[in-house]
Amino acid sequence: RRWFFVLGLVLAIAYLIRPTNALAVGFIGLYVLINFPKQVWLYVAGLMIVFVPYVFQNWLTYGNLFPPYSYQLFERFSTPSVFFEGLVGTLISPARGLFIFTPVFLLSLYGIYLRLKSRLALSNPDLYLAAILPAHWIMVALFQDWGGAWSIGPRYFVDVIPLLVYFLIPILRPEVIAVRGIRYALIATVLISTLIQFHASTSIYPWMWNGKPVALVEAPQRKWDWGDLQFLRGFCPGNPLEGRAPACWFQGHE
Numbered sequence: 001r002r003w004f005f006v007l008g009l010v011l012a013i014a015y016l017i018r019p020t021n022a023l024a025v026g027f028i029g030l031y032v033l034i035n036f037p038k039q040v041w042l043y044v045a046g047l048m049i050v051f052v053p054y055v056f057q058n059w060l061t062y063g064n065l066f067p068p069y070s071y072q073l074f075e076r077f078s079t080p081s082v083f084f085e086g087l088v089g090t091l092i093s094p095a096r097g098l099f100i101f102t103p104v105f106l107l108s109l110y111g112i113y114l115r116l117k118s119r120l121a122l123s124n125p126d127l128y129l130a131a132i133l134p135a136h137w138i139m140v141a142l143f144q145d146w147g148g149a150w151s152i153g154p155r156y157f158v159d160v161i162p163l164l165v166y167f168l169i170p171i172l173r174p175e176v177i178a179v180r181g182i183r184y185a186l187i188a189t190v191l192i193s194t195l196i197q198f199h200a201s202t203s204i205y206p207w208m209w210n211g212k213p214v215a216l217v218e219a220p221q222r223k224w225d226w227g228d229l230q231f232l233r234g235f236c237p238g239n240p241l242e243g244r245a246p247a248c249w250f251q252g253h254e
Helices: 004-017 019-035 037-062 068-076 080-092 103-116 125-141 155-166 180-202 220-224
Strands: none
Touching: 004 019, 004 037, 019 037, 019 068, 019 125, 019 155, 080 125, 103 125, 103 155, 103 180, 125 155
C-alpha cells in the first residue's frame, strides 16, 4: 500500500507522455478506490504532484487546462466504417497488426485467461490490468489514423506492451509450458517476433516503406497489401528500397 503514491506519480507521468495512458490512470485508480478506499488519497497525491504543475503550465501558456494537442484528438475521430477497419487492422493488418509484428502476444490472451479463470473478482488487480487492453484497443480504433502514420508496426500499442508481456508470465508456469503445443507455440512466436523486430530495428528499409513507392498517407490501402510487407522491405534482390516483398520473390529479375 505504501507504493500507491509512487504508482500515482508514475502513471501521471505516463499520461503526460501519451494521453491514452489515461486508461491506466482510470482503471488502476478504480482498483485502489474499490479495494483500498482509505489509502486512495496516496494514489491521488501522487497524481497531483504531476498534474497540478502540468495544468498550471497549460493555463499560463495556452489559457486552457490541456495543451492544443489534447483538443486536436477530438477532431480526428473516425467514421463507423473506419472504426471497424481499425479494430481489425490494429490486430492483423500486414503493415500495422499487433499479432503480425509480435505474434508472441497471441499467447498473452491465454495468459489473461489463466490469470482470471480462478479469481474473477474485483479484488484481483489482474482484472483491471486486463481491462486496460480492450479499452486501449477500442480507443486506438476510434481515430482516423489508427495505423500511426510514419511508423513501424503497431505504434499505438507501444503503451500497453508492458501489460502484454506481464500476461505472458503465466505461460511460463511449469505445468503450462510442459504442454507440448504451448511450448512449441511460444518458441516459434518468440523467434518470429524477434526476427521481425531485429530487422525493423537494424535496417532503414522497413522505415522507408512508409514513403516508398508512394506515401502511406496518400495511399492508406497499402496497410492491407500482403504482397508488400513492411518488415520484409529490403529483401528484394532487384530493388531493396522499393521492391515489394514477398511479391518480388515470385517475379523475374533482369
